[in-house]
Amino acid sequence: MKKLFIMLAMIFAVSLVTSPVVEAKKFGGSKSIGKSHKTAPAQPTATNTPTTAPAGAPGKKGMMGGMLGGLLAGGLLAALFMGGGFENIQIMDILIMALVAFVLFKIVRTVMASKAGAQQRPAYAGASQPSPNMQREAAEQTGTANSGSNSFGQAASDVPFDLPAGFDLPGFLEGARSHYKTLQLAWNENDLSKIQEYVSIDLYNELNNQRRELTGDQHTEVMFLDAELVRATHNANLAEVSVKFSGRYRDTVEGVEEEIKEVWHLERNVTQANSPWLIVGIEQ
Numbered sequence: 001m002k003k004l005f006i007m008l009a010m011i012f013a014v015s016l017v018t019s020p021v022v023e024a025k026k027f028g029g030s031k032s033i034g035k036s037h038k039t040a041p042a043q044p045t046a047t048n049t050p051t052t053a054p055a056g057a058p059g060k061k062g063m064m065g066g067m068l069g070g071l072l073a074g075g076l077l078a079a080l081f082m083g084g085g086f087e088n089i090q091i092m093d094i095l096i097m098a099l100v101a102f103v104l105f106k107i108v109r110t111v112m113a114s115k116a117g118a119q120q121r122p123a124y125a126g127a128s129q130p131s132p133n134m135q136r137e138a139a140e141q142t143g144t145a146n147s148g149s150n151s152f153g154q155a156a157s158d159v160p161f162d163l164p165a166g167f168d169l170p171g172f173l174e175g176a177r178s179h180y181k182t183l184q185l186a187w188n189e190n191d192l193s194k195i196q197e198y199v200s201i202d203l204y205n206e207l208n209n210q211r212r213e214l215t216g217d218q219h220t221e222v223m224f225l226d227a228e229l230v231r232a233t234h235n236a237n238l239a240e241v242s243v244k245f246s247g248r249y250r251d252t253v254e255g256v257e258e259e260i261k262e263v264w265h266l267e268r269n270v271t272q273a274n275s276p277w278l279i280v281g282i283e284q
Helices: 002-018 063-081 091-118 132-144 169-188 192-196 201-212
Strands: 221-234 238-251 256-269 278-283
Touching: 169 192, 169 221, 169 238, 192 201, 201 278, 221 256
Parallel strands: none
Antiparallel strands: 221 238, 238 256, 256 278
């Protein structure tokens, strides 16, 4: 009976170290919701976002915690089953070992969070001036917006790139980046009224249900972000655009860092003066 109690205590202590890191909660979740459209392939840029975490960066499963937990579990079980090492162990010894395991767990989490925070943030084009791709797109759009042909020189593609006359593409993409960060902050703070200002009714209902499934504070932070137009069309009643976001986000509390790669589909009712662009779909 004594040995069984000791074994259960050791399993509890090991579980504190080996428990996986919780994945950061990004606005919109990890699956596509709302409307979807076919978009053009992403255009390569001079500052590509890294697709994998650098060597030593924390991963979803907490690799360091798993290694320490495995070593600890192996040593404890070996001591338990070989040589009767726990014959005279007291309850205070068990509590001390559990405390040591907990301290190891906290050290691992702190190290992982500090590594995520120390990673250098690459600069993205668009903070003060448009990127080369944006300048090229804006120039081509200005010259061909009213021609009815593909304004991005992709005649062979069936993805529309037909922007209204006078559309400020660099300004729109800059605003899109700002709104992305605003919505992520509102998501963290569970500010559903702020989110409702930016999305359609149908999409809001889905996001509302999704956010209710999350408990506790959220700490997801957008590290850096870029945006490009991958679809555009309009008629007498409705204008539609699709924006592809790429970048990186993190949660320093959970020690998680992941890539941003998603497309937002937006619509605007052009029959109403000063009507806003509303997000109607998010594709992951």
